[in-house]
Amino acid sequence: MLAQLGNPALLEEYEERGDCAAEKKLDGTRAMLVKTVDGKIMIPNRRNVDYAKERNLPELEAVAHLLPPDSRVDGEIINAVGPIDRIRSQRRCSTTTPYKVALLVKEIPIKLVSFDILRLNGVDLTNCPFSRRKDALKDLLSQINHPALELLWYETEGFRKLFNSETEGLMIKRVWARYMPGIRSDYWLKCKHTETETVSVAGWTKGEGAITGLFGSLVCVRAGQYVGNVGSGFTLAERRQLTQLLEKSPSITLSPKIVGEVKDPFTAVKAPFKLKVTFSSKTQQKHNFQPRLAEDNAIIF
Numbered sequence: 523m524l525a526q527l528g529n530p531a532l533l534e535e536y537e538e539r540g541d542c543a544a545e546k547k548l549d550g551t552r553a554m555l556v557k558t559v560d561g562k563i564m565i566p567n568r569r570n571v572d573y574a575k576e577r578n579l580p581e582l583e584a585v586a587h588l589l590p591p592d593s594r595v596d597g598e599i600i601n602a603v604g605p606i607d608r609i610r611s612q613r614r615c616s617t618t619t620p621y622k623v624a625l626l627v628k629e630i631p632i633k634l635v636s637f638d639i640l641r642l643n644g645v646d647l648t649n650c651p652f653s654r655r656k657d658a659l660k661d662l663l664s665q666i667n668h669p670a671l672e673l674l675w676y677e678t679e680g681f682r683k684l685f686n687s688e689t690e691g692l693m694i695k696r697v698w699a700r701y702m703p704g705i706r707s708d709y710w711l712k713c714k715h716t717e718t719e720t721v722s723v724a725g726w727t728k729g730e731g732a733i734t735g736l737f738g739s740l741v742c743v744r745a746g747q748y749v750g751n752v753g754s755g756f757t758l759a760e761r762r763q764l765t766q767l768l769e770k771s772p773s774i775t776l777s778p779k780i781v782g783e784v785k786d787p788f789t790a791v792k793a794p795f796k797l798k799v800t801f802s803s804k805t806q807q808k809h810n811f812q813p814r815l816a817e818d819n820a821i822i823f
Contacts, residue, residue, distance in 0.1 A: 523596075523638075523702050528694055528711030533681040536694050536711070543652065543676035544684055547691040547712055548635055549608045549803075550600035551615050555582060555634060555671075557589040559644065573615060578623045581670040582634055588666045590643040595659070595671075597636035602670070606689070609806055636663065637674040637693075640701055648701040655701065690802070691715050716800040718816055721749055723793035724776060726768045727786045729761070736761040737768055741780075741788050742797065747808065748780040752799050755815030764821070767794055783807070796822040 528536070536542045553573065556564040563586040565573040573579045574586070582599070589595065601610045610630050617626055639659040640648050647655050656676065663673045676695070677684055685692050691714035699709035725741035728734075739753030756764070771791035781790075798820040801810035815821075 523704070523710060524706040525693060525710035525712040526706055526708045528713040530685060530691070530713045530715075533685055533692070533694075533713065537679060537681040541697055542681075543678055543695050543697050544681045545637060545674055545676045545693045545695065546684075546688050547693050547714065548598040548600055548674070549606055549690045550598040550611045550635075551608075553582075553597065553599050553615075553634065554640075555586040555589060555593075555595045555597070555636075557586055557591055557593050559592040561591060563587060567615070576618045577620075578618050579614065579632065580623075580627060581632065585634065585666070585668050585671045588668060588671075589662075592644040593642050593662075594640040595634075595636050595662075596638040596640060597634045597674070599632055599634055602631040602633040608803075608811075631670075633670045633672055635672045635674045638701060640703065648703065651698045651700065652695055653697045685713060685715075689715065714802050714812075716802055718798060718800050719744060719749075719810075720796055720798050720822065721752075722796050723768075723791075724748075724774065724780070725784070725788040725790040726765075726793075727751065727753075727788045733758075733761060736765045739786075740764075740793075740797065741784055741790070742799065742810075742813070743780065746777075748783045749808070750801075750810040750813050751784065751786070752797060752810075752813045752815060754813075755817070755820070760821065764793075764795070783809075794823065798822065 553565055553567045563574045563583055565582055574583055599611050600606050614626055614630050614632050639655050642658055694711040696709045721742040721744045723740045724743045726737040727739050729736040729738040739751040742749050742752055771793050774790050774792045776790050798816040799813045800816045801813040803811045805811050
């Protein structure tokens, strides 16, 4: 189950509804702990990469063995020591060479912070309300009591205070909602702390699927440095308008460094507009993490 984007300005409204819970938003790697009915262990991420098959997260394999058969727990993999650091946890998840894994187990210990449960001992819990699933998860984790598996609990009041105290933001969830695997639903809302900056557009990629014939994302630069591609937050009308302008824009030659940092094929142009974009943080490469078009007057001509 995936979350839609929520509005931090509406936190008081979410709380006043009386049917919402607030959880800390964790900046790690989404994954599940799975133990099948015959005892097989799987640790799939959102892209169905099985870390158990890769044998790179032995501490989570050990935890998964403690689950009852035919159980599935949802959560976020984070570093277990020090402030939460997405880059460190992703390094653990992406490293598969055995001797490097052995070194990183000591250097970057990790844990799964669990926020939901889909199956327990052969019983499907996805149709149960969020609050009941949380109680089942709490009972299970109290029995397992392992340092690499931690419970993420929720609050039903004080949303604004909690939001202001958390670096990443909050998840707002309806307490009566069922779990819908693979579905992005407004039963879950992510309210994130964001930064805003104005960027120049130095190119565009081609759209696919529903936006074939329009731009897919825009190559953004700031102070001569590549800061990422922005493809989210545009209306269809805006895409049509900007695509017409991009197709008429003069071609330019970008530095090899910028060209090398852009992952997808693109057309380099000098666009006649700038963008105001929001993002949650800067990556190690100084790129904007999870950028999208800002909401108000974000296209600057």
